Amino acid sequence: MSGSPLMSMGVRTMFAASAALQTTGHNIANANVAGYSRQTVELATSKGHFSGAGFMGKGADIVSVNRNYNEHLVRDAATTASQSAFDNARYEQLAALEGVFPMGEAGLSHAASQLFGAMSDLASRPHDIPSRQVVLSRANELASRFNAANSKLDDQQRGVTSDLKVSIGQVNELSRRIAALNQQVAAVRGSGHTPNDLMDQRDQLIQRLSALVPVTTIEASDGSLSVFLGGAQTLVLSNQSEVLSVGVDANDGQRSTIMIGTGTDQRQISSEDSLYSGSIGGLLRFQNVDLVRARDMLNGLATAVATQINDVHTAGLDLDGNAGGPLFAGRAAASINAGNLMLMISDPRQLAAAADEGGQIIDNANALKLAALRDLAFVPGSVLGEASLTSVYRFTDAYGAAMADIGVRVQGARTATEISGGIASAAAERRSSASGVNLDEEAARLIHYQQSYQAAAKMLQIAQSVFDTLLQTAGR
Numbered sequence: 001m002s003g004s005p006l007m008s009m010g011v012r013t014m015f016a017a018s019a020a021l022q023t024t025g026h027n028i029a030n031a032n033v034a035g036y037s038r039q040t041v042e043l044a045t046s047k048g049h050f051s052g053a054g055f056m057g058k059g060a061d062i063v064s065v066n067r068n069y070n071e072h073l074v075r076d077a078a079t080t081a082s083q084s085a086f087d088n089a090r091y092e093q094l095a096a097l098e099g100v101f102p103m104g105e106a107g108l109s110h111a112a113s114q115l116f117g118a119m120s121d122l123a124s125r126p127h128d129i130p131s132r133q134v135v136l137s138r139a140n141e142l143a144s145r146f147n148a149a150n151s152k153l154d155d156q157q158r159g160v161t162s163d164l165k166v167s168i169g170q171v172n173e174l175s176r177r178i179a180a181l182n183q184q185v186a187a188v189r190g191s192g193h194t195p196n197d198l199m200d201q202r203d204q205l206i207q208r209l210s211a212l213v214p215v216t217t218i219e220a221s222d223g224s225l226s227v228f229l230g231g232a233q234t235l236v237l238s239n240q241s242e243v244l245s246v247g248v249d250a251n252d253g254q255r256s257t258i259m260i261g262t263g264t265d266q267r268q269i270s271s272e273d274s275l276y277s278g279s280i281g282g283l284l285r286f287q288n289v290d291l292v293r294a295r296d297m298l299n300g301l302a303t304a305v306a307t308q309i310n311d312v313h314t315a316g317l318d319l320d321g322n323a324g325g326p327l328f329a330g331r332a333a334a335s336i337n338a339g340n341l342m343l344m345i346s347d348p349r350q351l352a353a354a355a356d357e358g359g360q361i362i363d364n365a366n367a368l369k370l371a372a373l374r375d376l377a378f379v380p381g382s383v384l385g386e387a388s389l390t391s392v393y394r395f396t397d398a399y400g401a402a403m404a405d406i407g408v409r410v411q412g413a414r415t416a417t418e419i420s421g422g423i424a425s426a427a428a429e430r431r432s433s434a435s436g437v438n439l440d441e442e443a444a445r446l447i448h449y450q451q452s453y454q455a456a457a458k459m460l461q462i463a464q465s466v467f468d469t470l471l472q473t474a475g476r
Contacts, residue, residue, distance in 0.1 A: 006466065009059040010459035016043055016060050017453035023065055024445050031437040035204030036425050038068040038437050039196055067196040073431040074203055076368075077424070078210035082277040084417070084424035085211040089163075089282030090290070091413035093156065097294055098410055100152045101385030101403045108149065109399040111142040112305060116374035122353055125320065125365035132348030139327060143341045146302045150338035160287045161246065161256045167212050167280050168244045168258065172210045175227070175241035178202055182224035183239035189223040199223075213278040230274030231261065244269075255287055290409055293385065295338075297402045300383030302338040305395055308378045309370065318364025324352025324366070 007411070023424040030036040042063040048055035066075075090359035104110065117140040125131045157467045181202040202225065208217055214351040220238070226234035235242050243262050249255040250268065258275060259266045271288060275281040288413045316324045320440070329342040345351065379398035381391030384405065393401065 001169060004463075004467070005056070007057070009057075009284065010402060010456050010463050012046065012059040012061065013459060014453060016041070016062055017449050019062050019065075020449040021453060024449060025441050026443050027437045028446075031439055033444075035200055036437065037196065037200050037203075037435040040068060041065050042066050042206075055186070058334055064193055065193060065196060067199065068435050069199075070431070070434045071197065073310035073427070073434050074207075076252070077427040077431040078207050078215070079277075080420065080424040080427040081207065082214050084420040085279040085455075086277040086282040086285070086411065087417040087420045089279040090286045091282075091417045092409045093112070093160065093283065093286040093409070094290055094406070094413045096156060097290065098406055100149050100156075100294060100298070101399070101406050107399065107403075107421065108145050108301065109140070109144045109396045112140045112395050113374060113401075115142050116371050117466040118368055122351070123364040123371055126353040126363040126367055129348050131154040132319075135351055136343065136348055137346060139345075140343045142305070143328060143343055146298070146341045149233065149298055150295075153291065153298065154339075156291060157254060157287065160283050160291070161374050164256055164258070164283055165246045167283070168246055171209065171212050171235075171280070172241070173243055174205050174212075175236050176211070177412060178205050178225070178236050179228060179239045179241040181205070181435045182236070185358045186220075186222040186238070194223070195315075201307075206392040211279060213280050214276055229260075229269070231270060231275065233274050255292075258284070258378065282439065292466060294406060297383060297385075297405065298337075299337040301379065301395070302341050303336045303441035304383060304398070306336045306341055307374075308373060312369050313352050315355065316369075317361065319349040319354075321361075323422040325350070347384035431439060 020043075023039050023041050029036050042065070043060045044063045046058040048057050083379055101107065115135070115312045118135040120139040122128070122131045148375045181198055185195055185198050185202065188198065204219060205225065206215060206225070213235075214230050214284050215235065216227045217226045218228070221226055225236070226238070227235065229235045232240075233475050242260055245259045245266070246256050247259040247266070247268065249257040257279070258269045258271070260269055261267055269275060269279065270343055271284040275284055300386075310326040310328055313324045318324055326344050328470045329340060351367075353370075354361055355366035355369070373395075375394060377392040377394050379393045379395055380395065383387050383398060384393070384401050
């Protein structure tokens with residue numbers, strides 16, 4: 001019947017328009033879903049059939065539903081987001097580190113100045129017990145502030161370790177889900193078509209993974225993605241994923257490290273080679289560089305001031321004419337640090353304010369020497385990271401330099417965060433512009449495909465009418 005080809009074409013056209021409407025609706029429904037890539041229906045002209053008058057068209061066929069995907073933009077968005085997460089994680093930790101080296105009356109410099117000032121007062125009244133008690137109180141306050149600062153560093157280390165464990169747990173979960181999606185993608189790809197939504201979900205998981213650790217990917221022939229940590233260490237291979245964990249650094253028991261593997265087959269991952277970006281990399285950079293530097297400066301200041309005071313104090317005589325002992329715990333420099341610094345004298349009479357000057361006992365000579373330490377340079381430049389072996393600083397100047405060191409790091413990290421954050425936002429915007437859903441465009445397509453569907457329905461109506469006319473004519 002001559003109406004049949006027209007009816008077949010109308011059905012095919014309606015099916016194509018319906019598929020386009022369904023895909024457009026799918027785009028609209030997922031417009032706000034993170035990582036979703038716009039989809040479009042690919043149509044192709046159906047192969048015509050030959051008639052005596054030439055080839056007659058048969059309409060259009062659905063070839064595939066394509067995913068609007070730009071691999072370069074997706075990779076760029078993941079890479080820049082990873083660097084932004086690294087800078088932000090490090091900046092947040094550094095900002096908290098400033099509290100360990102406070103300015104003003106809350107700082108170590110003020111506590112040391114108070115101690116030296118009390119020494120000066122003692123020199124004016126070397127036999128006065130209350131003045132001696134004030135010296136002990138000031139000395140104990142200085143030790144307590146060093147202890148408190150060290151405790152803050154320990155707290156930050158524990159916080160870093162806790163954050164690492166949470167983040168590593170997220171890495172393991174994301175890796176497991178990526179491996180599961182690999183299996184699904186590989187199974188579906190056997191049909192010859194791309195599972196668009198599954199691949200979007202997998203890309204979104206990789207994007208989230210990139211915010212934690214630096215990753216690179218290689219696609220296999222079956223559509224699965226191999227994911228590598230920092231470009232070398234395998235994290236996901238086909239439908240299998242490795243397990244990461246947080247361990248103790250073999251070279252420093254205070255620090256944490258990232259391990260890969262399970263049971264006895266665990267090995268440490270190099271943070272410099274494999275974890276150079278992502279929030280986990282930022283935490284490790286803070287722990288291994290910034291926190292170590294702060295701890296070295298704090299311990300160096302404690303060692304320098306305690307050792308110098310002990311050296312002067314042990315050279316004097318107490319109120320009973322006995323040789324002075326160490327004012328602070330740990331006479332040897334190696335045994336003194338900010339965490340174990342403590343006052344050794346509890347009896348104010350044991351303060352060595354006097355000194356034997358050429359066989360003559362001068363009651364306040366040693367107290368004057370102790371007070372003079374306020375203006376004496378005795379902190380080595382090495383405490384501040386200087387290579388010079390000859391430079392020395394007054395305690396207040398050295399503490400100010402330590403604060404400046406932390407401040408410069410914080411400012412640099414803040415600037416890096418702002419820059420990398422802006423770059424990451426721009427990359428995400430480019431990816432969204434190229435692959436995301438524009439609701440205005442989709443609305444226009446919806447109307448267009450609606451008209452196509454209505455036209456196809458009209459074609460079917462006409463084909464049915466022609467077919468009925470043919471039946472009526474043939475029946476006469």
